[in-house]
Amino acid sequence: MSRPDLNAAIAARDLAVLWHPCTQMKDHEQLPMVPIRRGEGVWLEDFDGRRYLDAISSWWVNLFGHANPRINAAVREQLEQLEHVILAGFTHGPALELAERLVALAPPGLGRVFYADNGSSAVEVALKMSFHYWRNCGRPRKTKFVTLANSYHGETLGALAVGDVALYKETYAPLLMEVLTAPSPDCHACEPGESWEAHSRRVFADMEALLAARADEVCAVIVEPLVQCAGAMRMYHPVYLSLLRDACDRHGVHLIADEIAVGFGRTGTLFACEQAGVTPDFLCLSKGLTGGYLPLSAVVTRESVYQAFYDDYATLRAFLHSHSYTGNALACRAALATLDIFAQDRVIEANAALARAMAEAAAPLADHPHVGEVRQTGMILAIEMVADRAKRTPYPWQERRGLRVYRHALARGALLRPLGNVVYFMPPYVITPEQIRWLAGVAAEGIDLATRD
Numbered sequence: 292m293s294r295p296d297l298n299a300a301i302a303a304r305d306l307a308v309l310w311h312p313c314t315q316m317k318d319h320e321q322l323p324m325v326p327i328r329r330g331e332g333v334w335l336e337d338f339d340g341r342r343y344l345d346a347i348s349s350w351w352v353n354l355f356g357h358a359n360p361r362i363n364a365a366v367r368e369q370l371e372q373l374e375h376v377i378l379a380g381f382t383h384g385p386a387l388e389l390a391e392r393l394v395a396l397a398p399p400g401l402g403r404v405f406y407a408d409n410g411s412s413a414v415e416v417a418l419k420m421s422f423h424y425w426r427n428c429g430r431p432r433k434t435k436f437v438t439l440a441n442s443y444h445g446e447t448l449g450a451l452a453v454g455d456v457a458l459y460k461e462t463y464a465p466l467l468m469e470v471l472t473a474p475s476p477d478c479h480a481c482e483p484g485e486s487w488e489a490h491s492r493r494v495f496a497d498m499e500a501l502l503a504a505r506a507d508e509v510c511a512v513i514v515e516p517l518v519q520c521a522g523a524m525r526m527y528h529p530v531y532l533s534l535l536r537d538a539c540d541r542h543g544v545h546l547i548a549d550e551i552a553v554g555f556g557r558t559g560t561l562f563a564c565e566q567a568g569v570t571p572d573f574l575c576l577s578k579g580l581t582g583g584y585l586p587l588s589a590v591v592t593r594e595s596v597y598q599a600f601y602d603d604y605a606t607l608r609a610f611l612h613s614h615s616y617t618g619n620a621l622a623c624r625a626a627l628a629t630l631d632i633f634a635q636d637r638v639i640e641a642n643a644a645l646a647r648a649m650a651e652a653a654a655p656l657a658d659h660p661h662v663g664e665v666r667q668t669g670m671i672l673a674i675e676m677v678a679d680r681a682k683r684t685p686y687p688w689q690e691r692r693g694l695r696v697y698r699h700a701l702a703r704g705a706l707l708r709p710l711g712n713v714v715y716f717m718p719p720y721v722i723t724p725e726q727i728r729w730l731a732g733v734a735a736e737g738i739d740l741a742t743r744d
């Protein structure tokens with residue numbers, strides 16, 4: 292079989308048996324499935340030998356490229372020692388070392404690590420731990436969570452309940468717990484002439500009022516610090532997090548920072564919370580934690596939370612929550628190799644230059660007649676396509692303009708996967724300034740095509 296035949300044959304076999312995530316499978320009657328044979332650095336290669344630059348880090352997980360030699364070597368070595376062991380009653384070197392290093396890197400005051408095996412599970416853990424903490428402390432009336440409009444925290448029922456993206460949530464509404472929702476500090480909604488900081492401060496007043504009125508019933512506020520990624524990469528000012536930390540303290544409510552997407556350097560600092568100088572009560576990590584290699588997540592919390600569960604067995608105060616692959620040894624080892632790269636290559640410092648290259652490359656798009664905003668926080672850059680630039684009128688979602696950009700990018704050899712009308716770059720950190728410029732060109736062509744009629 293020639294290679295193009297191989298591509299098509301694999302796609303056909305796939306479509307006969309697989310059901311893909313977050314996909315209307317009928318789309319594939321028109322949209323080709325892309326079978327990937329190998330990856331190297333920022334590139335993915337199909338069976339036809341065609342290459343695609345992975346501009347979205349394969350759903351925001353990959354940090355240092357595909358098949359990274361250093362992470363490969365670490366996982367390979369671990370494979371010869373121990374692939375996995377139950378983490379209840381047993382422990383192992385990589386889980387222990389990773390916990391020590393996460394505690395050292397996390398904002399000050401977080402001293403305990405609870406592992407799970409994907410982002411949604413970490414969110415479930417944080418929600419349950421917060422609720423259970425208050426119960427153990429004799430506050431059983433605290434049963435509610437406060438969330439931000441336009442937030443996203445995963446797809447399992449608890450995580451979906453505290454999210455607010457209608458496309459994913461609405462259908463399942465009858466299954467979901469009720470939450471209290473405060474307006475998003477999203478600075479796309481700034482008044483003309485209003486700074487991001489002023490806007491985020493102004494919007495905070497609603498959160499303050501909500502907490503003042505309902506804190507007695509509230510376990511925690513959950514937020515995605517600085518960037519609401521699945522909510523179309525909407526961004527806000529760190530001052531919101533500082534104000535929120537202070538309000539949570541005053542009102543006796545936990546703060547859960549879901550850094551599953553924004554952690555590990557995406558916003559320009561290792562953790563987004565650093566930019567506000569705040570320590571959450573629960574820090575949820577996943578995705579980039581293993582460099583994009585293996586599923587793993589961690590909830591890092593305070594010793595005082597841990598102590599509220601620490602008692603004789605018969606008091607039944609323990610946190611009896613588990614996932615089979617909790618603290619998987621291979622995943623922990625990939626995470627350790629990832630943290631080594633951060634330290635050895637001074638990645639956060641190096642990324643500042645890449646972030647500048649992204650800003651420069653995308654700057655001309657700000658003048659495009661159908662671009663409403665180009666916004667950026669660190670290594671995340673988003674371009675919002677609009678029907679009417681002056682009024683910032685969105686395109687109707689039914690027109691699927693983003694899909695046109697996706698198709699164009701694929702044809703040009705780039706994996707861009709817009710969120711609705713928002714084209715964004717969230718690349719692996721091994722991308723070069725030259726590749727960034729090329730990518731911005733592909734995005735510009737795609738946006739031209741997608742907004743032509």
Ligand code: PMP
Binds near residue numbers: 444515549551
């Ligand atoms: N929280 C945030 C902020 C996310 O972006 C995501 C995934 N996109 C999740 C939670 C859920 O993680 P997972 O897909 O690993 O369950």
